[in-house]
Amino acid sequence: MKDEMKTPVHMGIGGEAIPVGVMAALPPGSKVFGTYRNHSLFLACGGSLEQFFAELYGRLPGPGKGKSGSMHLASPEHGLLLTSAVVGTTIPLALGAAFAEQYRGSGGVSATFFGDGATEEGVFWESLNFARLRGLRVLFVCEDNDLAIHTPAKDRRGYRSLPDAARALGIRAESCEGVDAAEVARTARTLVAAMQAEGRPALIHLPYVRFLEHVGPNEDWKAGYRPRPSDAELRRWDPIARFEARLLSEGVAQAELDAVRAEVRAAVEKAASAMLKAPFAGPEELWTDVYA
Amino acid sequence: MSPTIEFREALARAQAAEMAADPSVFVFGLDVPDHKKIFGSTKGLLEKFGPGRVFGTPLSEDAMTGMAIGAALSGLRPVHVHIRVDFALLAVNQLFNIASNARYMSGGRLKVPLTVRAVIGRGWGQSAQHSKSMQSLFAHIPGLKVVMPASPQDGYSLLRAAIRDDNPVVFLEHRWLYDVAGPVDETKAVPLGKALVRREGKDLSVIATSWMVAEAMHAADILQARGVSLEVVDVRTIQPLDEAAILASAAKTGRVIAADYDWAFCGFSAELAALIHKGCWGSLKAPVERIGFAHVPCPTTRPLENRFYPSAPEIIRAAEKLLDLPPTDLSGAEFYSWEKKFKGPF
Numbered sequence: 050m051k052d053e054m055k056t057p058v059h060m061g062i063g064g065e066a067i068p069v070g071v072m073a074a075l076p077p078g079s080k081v082f083g084t085y086r087n088h089s090l091f092l093a094c095g096g097s098l099e100q101f102f103a104e105l106y107g108r109l110p111g112p113g114k115g116k117s118g119s120m121h122l123a124s125p126e127h128g129l130l131l132t133s134a135v136v137g138t139t140i141p142l143a144l145g146a147a148f149a150e151q152y153r154g155s156g157g158v159s160a161t162f163f164g165d166g167a168t169e170e171g172v173f174w175e176s177l178n179f180a181r182l183r184g185l186r187v188l189f190v191c192e193d194n195d196l197a198i199h200t201p202a203k204d205r206r207g208y209r210s211l212p213d214a215a216r217a218l219g220i221r222a223e224s225c226e227g228v229d230a231a232e233v234a235r236t237a238r239t240l241v242a243a244m245q246a247e248g249r250p251a252l253i254h255l256p257y258v259r260f261l262e263h264v265g266p267n268e269d270w271k272a273g274y275r276p277r278p279s280d281a282e283l284r285r286w287d288p289i290a291r292f293e294a295r296l297l298s299e300g301v302a303q304a305e306l307d308a309v310r311a312e313v314r315a316a317v318e319k320a321a322s323a324m325l326k327a328p329f330a331g332p333e334e335l336w337t338d339v340y341a
Numbered sequence: 342m343s344p345t346i347e348f349r350e351a352l353a354r355a356q357a358a359e360m361a362a363d364p365s366v367f368v369f370g371l372d373v374p375d376h377k378k379i380f381g382s383t384k385g386l387l388e389k390f391g392p393g394r395v396f397g398t399p400l401s402e403d404a405m406t407g408m409a410i411g412a413a414l415s416g417l418r419p420v421h422v423h424i425r426v427d428f429a430l431l432a433v434n435q436l437f438n439i440a441s442n443a444r445y446m447s448g449g450r451l452k453v454p455l456t457v458r459a460v461i462g463r464g465w466g467q468s469a470q471h472s473k474s475m476q477s478l479f480a481h482i483p484g485l486k487v488v489m490p491a492s493p494q495d496g497y498s499l500l501r502a503a504i505r506d507d508n509p510v511v512f513l514e515h516r517w518l519y520d521v522a523g524p525v526d527e528t529k530a531v532p533l534g535k536a537l538v539r540r541e542g543k544d545l546s547v548i549a550t551s552w553m554v555a556e557a558m559h560a561a562d563i564l565q566a567r568g569v570s571l572e573v574v575d576v577r578t579i580q581p582l583d584e585a586a587i588l589a590s591a592a593k594t595g596r597v598i599a600a601d602y603d604w605a606f607c608g609f610s611a612e613l614a615a616l617i618h619k620g621c622w623g624s625l626k627a628p629v630e631r632i633g634f635a636h637v638p639c640p641t642t643r644p645l646e647n648r649f650y651p652s653a654p655e656i657i658r659a660a661e662k663l664l665d666l667p668p669t670d671l672s673g674a675e676f677y678s679w680e681k682k683f684k685g686p687f
Contacts, residue, residue: 080415117446125450130414135438141404142439145411145419152367152393152417159411175404182399338449339483341507 053325054105056118061089063260066288067192068093068162070233071253074241075160075188080146082139083132083162085120086192090162095127098320108327115330116338136197137163137170140189144176147185147250158244160188166197169205180250181219188241189215189252192227194259199274215252227255228288231295258286343494343524349381351493351525352458352514355500356383356420358527360390363418366504367394370405370422370458379422380460380519402431406457410440410509413455418504426459426513427470433478440509441484455509456500462515462552462602463650465683469638474603476550477612479511480579486510486533487579489602491554493523495577498531506533515552515602517679534581538590542572545596545660548587548613550576553600553632553651555679560656563674569664579609587613588620595626596663600656605633630659643680652676 068083068090075081083090091101096112104111105119112124120134130146133139143161150157167173168191180187191211195202208214212222221243225236233255240251258278262269270277284290293306346354360366373379374387374397387395398405402423409419423429429436436457443451461474480487486508490496496518503510510533539554540561547557554575561571574590576582591597597617601610614629632651639649653676661668 080411082411112448112450113446114448116448121446123447125447130411130451131439131443131447133439135434138407138434138438141407141435142411142414144404144408145413145417146415147411148408149412149415149417152412172401172403172407175399175401176407179399179401179404179408338445338447340486341444341452341454 054119055107056105056120057264058105058119058266059086059264060261060266061086063258063286063288064192064194064227065089066230066233066292067190067227067255067257070230071160071162071188071190071237073230073234074237076158076241078157079128080143080157080159081129081162082142082146082160083129084136084139084164084167085132085134086164087122087132088119090132091122091124091129094124094129096122096124096129098316099324100124102321102324103327106324106327107329108324109330109334110324110327114334116334137167137172139163140167140173141176143187144179144185147180147187148183151183151185156245158186158188158241160190162190162192164197165191165193165195165202165211166205168211169197177215177218177220177250177252184248185250186244186248187250188237188244189250191252191254193254193256195256196259196263196275198263199272201275212252212254220250220252221247222252222254224254224256227257228286229291229295230288231292257288258283343526345522346493346525347381347520347522348493348496349519350384351497352382352500353384353386354525354527355497356386356504357389359501359504360386360394365416366418366420368420368422369396369398369409370424371398371400372424373397373422379424380516382514382519383422402428403435406432406435407439409455410435410443410453413453414443414451418454418456420456420458420504423457423459425471426461426475427473429457429459436479436485436509436511437482441482444508445484452507453509454507456503456506456512457509458500458512458514460516461513462517463646463680464516465680466641466643466646467639468641472639474513474551476513476579476603477608480609484509485580488512488533489551489577489579490514491518491549491551491575491577493521493525494529495531495575497525497527498529499533499577502531502533513551517552517683520679520682521555531577533578534583536577536583536586537575538572538586539575540571540573542570542594544570544594545598545663546572546574546590546594547598547600547656548574548576548590549600550579550609551602553602556651556653557600557656559653559676560660563653563657563669563671564660567669569660569666571660584616584620587616591617591621592624595621595624597625597629598632598656598659598663599629600632600651603633604636605631606636608633627663630663632656632659647677647680
């Protein structure tokens with residue numbers, strides 16, 4: 050099974066609570082856009098494990114028929130319209146989705162997920178301004194792992210606080226650790242409610258820890274660009290461990306958690322092995338879907 | 342008999358017709374609703390359809406293009422206007438990385454019915470940042486369509502076709518065309534991807550884009566007086582390209598000038614030359630001549646600007662070379678007539 054995924058995979062380990070929490074807060078039917086680090090978002094939006102593995106293995110049943118790969122997982126039928134590998138590019142798309150809602154008077158919202166590096170792109174600020182100007186209901190979701198590939202924020206950012214900067218533009222903004230899915234959902238719900246009531250955009254800023262290398266399946270704590278947190282810190286920033294702890298504290302039995310874990314593992318293994326046997330696109334697919 | 346209207350009004354009528362036919366069509370861009378109305382090409386739209394469907398924007402080409410794509414993905418049909426194509430360079434990331442790819446990468450699930458109108462070419466003394474055309478750049482990217490109208494009728498019919506198209510279409514309008522008047526039949530549909538023989542001829546074909554069609558017609562008039570018959574083919578859409586019509590004309594005359602309103606180097610005229618050399622190798626009497634901008638940044642001062650932009654005299658000289666004729670005495674002939682007619686400031 051080695052090297053079966055011939056696509057650059059940007060793993061979301063450590064960031065899972067963000068899409069899970071935010072998607073729980075968004076009304077059904079919301080249009081969503083994301084980045085190349087999109088695995089958790091794809092699944093949180095409702096994309097199937099079969100489609101997920103098919104696209105990563107480059108197989109025909111994938112949502113992009115194997116033409117889009119890991120960096121562009123999307124599931125329009127679940128509201129996740131598009132994800133992009135060019136940083137910041139999908140931010141203004143959410144303006145258009147929210148504009149369409151406003152244009153039709155249908156009152157829906159859109160959300161765009163982006164990393165902290167994207168906030169250095171001009172289009173981010175252009176988008177904040179336009180959303181505020183036109184009263185668009187866009188939730189800007191900043192997944193802040195403090196890194197643009199390997200460069201920390203202190204070497205890239207000339208100001209202190211993203212939420213403060215957004216507030217200066219008249220945009221509601223909250224910061225919340227992106228590690229506890231329930232807490233992320235609570236914060237996002239407050240912002241979505243305000244957005245709907247006030248007819249303006251909102252920004253949620255969610256610091257988290259990227260457990261693995263920028264791209265690929267390995268840890269790279271020894272690479273030298275960032276210090277390895279202590280084991281206790283890593284446990285504190287592990288969204289899965291945090292969620293399990295929360296459930297246990299709320300009275301869920303360990304046996305029940307174990308059962309869920311086993312069920313998920315079995316589903317993952319089943320989908321992965323099934324899709325490894327799925328067909329590749331035929332040669333005619335090279336020329337299909339270029340134009341509508 | 343169709344009424345004679347200016348190109349600018351033909352564009353305004355095309356947009357109004359599509360907006361009336363389809364409530365999902367909206368027109369926006371910097372200065373779209375102001376008193377000048379993009380050289381008059383959005384005149385009447387605000388009054389008729391209101392600020393919800395006709396509006397100006399911040400100076401944010403990147404975000405505004407992304408906004409348009411997001412709206413198109415959500416079922417609307419945006420028409421985004423750039424008062425100069427040079428400003429659209431701030432939007433090419435969205436066009437080249439998102440709009441062009443969305444359908445392919447979604448396995449055919451998504452479509453982007455977006456029209457990007459952009460003004461190209463010569464005004465007066467516009468220098469290097471208000472003078473480009475860039476059709477080759479846009480046409481180079483799979484997934485985009487590129488349209489270059491050269492008459493009021495085509496301005497009207499092709500813009501309607503572009504707005505109705507389910508793909509991102511870049512619609513390039515030469516600045517001087519706005520003042521050109523001609524008959525416009527508002528019931529006439531012209532599909533994207535069909536070239537038009539504007540003038541039948543037998544000695545030589547000029548395959549021309551945008552304003553070069555006007556220059557080719559002018560050259561044909563002058564050469565006709567000395568018994569040379571030029572055929573003028575208006576390419577009309579760069580992508581999709583009507584290869585059959587171009588090859589038919591080239592095969593018929595055996596001599597071709599590819600007259601593109603852009604730089605020649607790595608430009609669309611090279612694509613034409615390659616197409617014709619390969620498709621008509623056996624029937625060509627001479628290699629294809631290419632005419633385009635001088636390969637320098639566009640200068641401002643008029644004596645240099647006249648040398649930068651190709652005009653009818655360059656077509657005449659190229660034709661004489663291909664036909665092995667001595668140079669015509671052009672003294673007394675009127676050239677650069679539009680350049681003399683055109684008044685600024687923009």
